[in-house]
Amino acid sequence: MLINKPLAQGLLTGKYDPGHPPVFASGDHRLRKAWFTPGALKIIQDGLHPLRQRFGDTTAALTRLALQYCLQQADNDAVLVCFTRPEQITENLTSAGIPLTADELGFVRDILSRLQQRLDAHSEVFLDEKDGGR
Numbered sequence: 450m451l452i453n454k455p456l457a458q459g460l461l462t463g464k465y466d467p468g469h470p471p472v473f474a475s476g477d478h479r480l481r482k483a484w485f486t487p488g489a490l491k492i493i494q495d496g497l498h499p500l501r502q503r504f505g506d507t508t509a510a511l512t513r514l515a516l517q518y519c520l521q522q523a524d525n526d527a528v529l530v531c532f533t534r535p536e537q538i539t540e541n542l543t544s545a546g547i548p549l550t551a552d553e554l555g556f557v558r559d560i561l562s563r564l565q566q567r568l569d570a571h572s573e574v575f576l577d578e579k580d581g582g583r
Contacts, residue, residue, distance in 0.1 A: 455519040455528040456541075460484055460493055462511045463501070467491040483572040492571055496564030503556065512544035518557050521548055 456462055458479065465471055467490035473479050483489050497511065504510045519528050530541045549557065 450523055450526050452519045452522075452526060452528045455530060456512060456515050457484075458531075460490075461497070461515040462508045463494070463497055463506075464508065465490050465493070467494055481575050481577055483574060483576050484568065486572075486576075489568060489571055492567045493564065496560065496567060499560050500557065504553075509540070509544040512541060513546040514549070514557050516541070516545045517547075517549045518554065518561070520545075521554055 459465065465485065467487045470487050470490055471479070471485055473485070479485050484493070500511060500514055504514055516528055516530070520526050532538055532541070
């Protein structure tokens with residue numbers, strides 16, 4: 450299985466600050482997504498807190514968790530990680546690190562599941578679908 454966007458466009462790496470939400474160029478598809486709004490970014494930041502406490506507060510630590518979580522779903526999984534800078538290729542490859550233990554995998558699964566539930570309760574993914582696309 451090929452897993453696309455395992456880092457959720459940087460959201461799972463702690464890249465975005467809800468106090469200073471990202472500004473995207475006109476036409477960028479992320480402008481349509483509620484996940485990049487201050488409210489959702491706060492939910493994500495709070496949801497990642499237990500992972501940061503247990504595994505470390507670096508981008509590399511969170512990247513490792515996201516990549517290993519995806520890679521360990523089945524024996525034949527692969528991930529397709531996008532990048533905007535060439536340095537990110539090296540960062541992502543070196544961050545993958547060692548596989549998660551069964552205990553760590555369960556912990557990450559639980560935290561990400563709760564985070565997904567909070568995001569789902571917050572809003573629809575696409576801002577232009579709030580009222581049926583009207």
